[in-house]
Amino acid sequence: MMIKGEELSEIYNPKTQPKILEESASKYGDNVAIDYFGNRITYNDLYLMVKGISSQLDIRKGDIVILSMQNIPQFIILEYAIWEKGGIVLPVNPSYSERELEFLIHDSGVHLMIASCEAKVDNSKIKVIRTSPYTFHEIPEELREKWKVNDCNEELNFKSLSRDLAEDLKPNDLALLVYTSGTTGKPKGVPITHVNIFASSIIYNKWFNFSERDKILGIAPFFHITGQIFHITTAVLSGSEIDISYRFNPSLALRDVEEKKTTVTMSVATAYRAMLNAYNNEDLSSMRLWSSGGMPMPRALELEWKEKIGQWIYMAWGLTETTSPATLWPYPYDGELPVDKETGIVSSGIPVYNTEIKVAEDGEILVRGPQVVSGYWKMDKFKDGWLPTGDIGKIVNGWVYIIDRKKDIIDASGFKIMPREVEEVIYEHPAVSEVAVVGLPDEYRGETVAAFIKLKDSYEPSEKLKEEIISLCRKNLAPYKVPRIVNFVNEIPKTPSGKIMRRAFRNENT
Structure with a gap:
């Protein structure tokens, strides 16, 4: 089955990112572009x-220039400055080890690294410029201690008014080189052009009606594709304000919504769970759009958010390789929660503009569109432009349902089990905050279903609670899908962007 999103003619007239910034400065010059702890930059x-x-x-x-820093103004300034010179930005999580950096430097052929104070660097490999998180504003003391934020000498002059001539950029030139997380084998580079970024930015802009009146709650990391596109390039295209505060903190995020009257955001499901846990009747009425991508959204979390906050969390689905959006919920949407009756999974929406989606014979989702990259760094191009996503899914009445990652499917006694289907049932228990279901080696069955559960703060682990969860699974799942192992854990490991890492439990228990 194949479906295609509506046509949007503007996508076929791409612009480079420096050109977009120049136009936005002309149109929205006195508008606030960045708010960093109250320091406003027009x-x-x-x-x-x-x-x-x-x-x-x-x-x-x-x-190629590495940018290794959290959500600070320098990230945005430097990114556009690098693009102005025709450079390619390689965004990196500042918590990366020197070993991880060494691989990226060797594989990409990096020319320069610009890093904030806390980032690890190896000056023997490439030239490094340091920039400080304190340059544009002090970080509140309680957060400084919590995040262990370092200070250092600022090596860039942000008051310089020199104006070099801009490089002659073309839309098909590379803008970003973003490495995937490397969940299987070594990370792969994803080369993203200005065309790809423009397509994704205009998709978000038109789909969600972005304007110069919007204030973006910038809680997704800039070094992740969601932060790159939804928070930065869509905002600059739209003349919107980007409200940032170094890193995500649920209480701070809720306070920013209440005090700064932010209007839109996108982040992972775990951030929404953290905000619900921290929610203390803040006034969130300014928000017209809560959206989420990067990982599945549990149905139970959607329903709890709707009950307490009064709005749905609009689901999105995409990858680094799709430069963020491939599917989105229609906007505005005031219907019932779109749930697959067979699996209980919340839909990730419908294909975005100019984007084709099809399901292969084995259930894998393939995507083609102007925001989809042509192939991986130093590798062959995708056949006929179709990206094999590694996600298993289905299409029902035009809505796309992402069921699970192909590599995460559990094979127990010949039966194929989707971990997410089991997780959805476990989330229905009121004690469950987060859960990861994985297949662990089993001499008899090949693999056995194991559930690792983090409880909400008001619950304590017990055999009784374990039996309740197993009984809930027996009631709602076929016998072969019921977890044979249930373990309570203090934390569920996550990637830097907040995605739950199932592989951590597989690796730990094999």
Whole structure:
């Protein structure tokens, strides 16, 4: 089966990111572009800083530059400054080890690294420029201690007004090189062009009616594709305000919504669970759009959010390889929660503009569209432009349901079990905060179903609670899907972007 999103003619007239910033500075010059702990930077200021910083960077067109920092103003300024010179940005989580960095440096051929104080660096491999999280504002003391934020000398001059001539960029030139998390084998580089970024940004802009009146709650990491596109490039295209505070903290995020009157956001399901846990009747009425991507959204969490906050969390689905969006819920949406009757899984929406989605014979979802990259770094291009996503799913009445990752399917005694279907049932128990279901080696069955559960703060682990959860599974699942192992854990390991890492439990128990 194949379905295609509506046509959007604007996608066929792509612009480079420096050109978009120049136009936004002209249209929205006095509008706030960035709010960092109350320090506001206008679009005029941002444009001048980008020009000034660009003249300080010793790079040429096609050079790859690592940006390793949290959500601070420098990330946005430096990104556009690198693009201004025709460079390619390689965003990196500042918590990466030197070993992880060494692989990226070797595989990509990095020319320069710009890192905030806490990031690990190896100056013997490449030139490194340091920038400080404190340059644009102090970080509140309680958060500084919690996050262990380091300070260092600022090595860039953000007051410089030099204006070098911009490099002659073309929309098909590379803008980003983003490495996948490497859940199987080594990470793969995803080369993203200005065309890809423009397509994704205009999709979000038109789909969700972004405008200069919007204030984005910037809680997704900028080094992740969601933060890159939804928080940064869509905002700049739209003349919207980007509200950031170094890292995500649920109480701080809720306070920012109440005080700064933010209007839209996108983040992972675990961030929404954290915000629900921290919710203390803050006024969240300014938010017109709560959206989520990057990982599945448990049905129980959707229902609890709707009950307490009064709005649905609009689901999105995409990958680094789709430069963020491939499917989105229609907007606005005031219907019932779209749930697959067979699996209990919440739909990830319908295909976005100009995007084709089809299901292969084995159930794998394939995607083709202007935001989809042509292939992986130093590897062959995707056949006929179709990206094999590694996700198993289905299409029902035009809605796409992502059931699970192909590599996570459990094979027990010849039966194929989707972990997410089991997780959805376990989430129905009121004691469950987070759960990861994996297949563990079993001499008799090949694999056995194991559930690792983090309880809500008001519950204590017990054999009685374990039996309740197993009984709930027996009532709602076929016998072969019921977990034979149930373990309570203090934490569910997550990636830097907040996705639950099932593989951590497989590796730990094999």
